[in-house]
Amino acid sequence: MQELPSTVDAAALLARLRGWARELGFSQIAVADVDLSSAEPGLQAWLDAGHHGRMHYMAAHGLKRARPAELVPGTLRVVTARMDYLPRDTAPGWQAVEWAGLATPEQAQISIYARGRDYHKVLRQRLQKLAEQLQAEVGPLGYRVFTDSAPVLEVELAARSGLGWRGKHTLTLHREAGSMFFLGEIFVDLALPLTEPVSGHCGECRACIDVCPTAAITAPYRVDARRCISYLTIEHDGPIPEALRPALGNRVYGCDDCQLACPWNKFAQPAVLADFDARPGMAGTSIAALLAWDEAEFLRRTEGSAIRRIGFMRWRRNLAVAAGNALRVRDDAALRAALQRAGQGSDALVAEHIAWALSAPRSAGALSSGTPSVGAFE
Template sequence: MVGGSQQLFSRIQEWARELGFSQIGVAGVDLSSAEAGLVSWLEQGFHGSMHYMQAHGLRRARPAELVPGTVSVLTARMDYLPRATPEGWQGIEFARLQRPTEGIVSVYARGRDYHKVLRGRLQKLAERIAQEVGPIGHRAFTDSAPVLEAELAARSGQGWRGKHTLVLHREGGSMFFLGEIYLDLALPPSAPVSAHCGQCRACIDVCPTQAIVAPHRLDARRCISYLTIEHAGPIPLELRPLIGNRIYGCDDCQLACPWNKYARPSTLADFDARPDLFGQPLAALMDWSEQDFLRRTEGGPIRRIGHARWLRNVAVALGNALRSGAGGQAERAALQRHAQHPDALVREHVAWALEFS
């Protein structure tokens, strides 16, 4: 039976590659050793306003409770760097941060919504397995449920947990998405890999807001990705100047990571960057109407934050541009056109930004 399971897993690997996945692995369902760390993280409030993380409690660390009948978790990773990514892309991205009037969207969010891409392909993989072995109980996830994705990925050999808490792979860096299929099918667990961060602190030292409070410990309340995406209310005043020109997400800890020189471009067109989402002036982005926003973010991950939060983020970046002295009349005018915006969240951040004009 063991030999048969291993043979099946080898075939699953082939099917996964055909679907665009970089690697798959198998984790068991006993994550009890991760529960203490999860509880501590929640007790310190590091999850911020992501209340769903606390609401689900320890179900996140108990796959068989989340999906009864689960005996194996098939994990998958998919590279997301755009196909046209050039050599030295990390330096190119760092250089964008030195252009205060340009809006910076995190690399992963410049193309199609990864939730849609991965979920559909994970479902196809599960269907292919069922064709082979008969009906199976399964459920596919990709950043969409109370799942300890990084923990499952690390346990199944997808890489090790970096000091920034992301999963790192020696041949793929960290520029990949993770997904899982919870299965009632027993598969042989994959061997984990050893960590290779050593004494490196690049990710910790580069973080603009010092959100990585200790190795492997992230205070989401200070993280720019959290502030510009997950956080719905006003961005704390003391953190606004540190956000710079980042308007959706932040890649700094990944840009600084030496392992990402090995990051591989995706094989899929889905993650190719849309022209509207990189290299654009902040003033132009501030003038997107709600219809413009919905049209230009259709099918992408940015749409889910809504137009008001988009304008909030761009207003902060424009304020930082003016504060730095790089912003001028175009930036001031873009803000002034929204000074009487109907949304109080937008008005408040615009008013803050105009204080530097």
């Protein structure tokens, strides 16, 4: 074990670490132990149930995700960090704006976190700088930085270190910041002082469970990724199951519904970094306009964005589903024409979804929040 130098005051060091973190744009810093053995049964049960879907890397890593010292030998502590990501110009009542967007069928809805720069890049670079500052303070240090990029139980570490508690939607919640933030970690071989966990404050609330369009939150603190719109539009690389397509509404990348419904997000804070400001075309843009992008335009518009990782074909697949749902609400000749143009020369995956969209029967009803009856998917 690498102990802190005798000349270093542990509490003062942690205070300095938090100060450096704030200068780098982080909202909070804490420290967790590496013993996550009590989380292993729940992780194994989730994998055994197949709730990870086609994310085969989850099963491949298995329980390593709950063993930080196995992932990075020598790790003694995990410095946990969170960074708020609401765009800087976010105004009070932003949830109502998002619900209105979901109720506008012809408008493409992109998850808030993905409208700016790729958070992987932003957090990783800043965590690296934070680790370097720590090393400059204490001397030689073994460390590795992560943000949603390795087999790490991020929410578990965040909860154990006191960044917040695990909400019923499985995301981290904070009393003064809701859940609209990213998590990141620095694995270190230094025995930093541990910070205390906080108690949970979800109580009897089940707003996130009830609002989920596909009933993906199968029980409090349990999500079946195979039904989750974020998984279906981002991680899933095959056809989106037909029974679930109507539930996607106009969501073309990710889903924020469980967070929009959470009462704690009335306290969500805007980011301090410009990186998470929405880029042109990523908010309030019509599905037809996005279907008009060719692959070169898609790559140009998504350079440095988390969206690029799904690739052009999945992007168009998602747009086709959203277009089909919009056409169910009211017919739109321009949208049909955009679909037909996008279908020319497309691969089999995109062509199948465009055919589905163009053949979708129209409905006399209108989308409200895009949330269907849960019973439709039982």
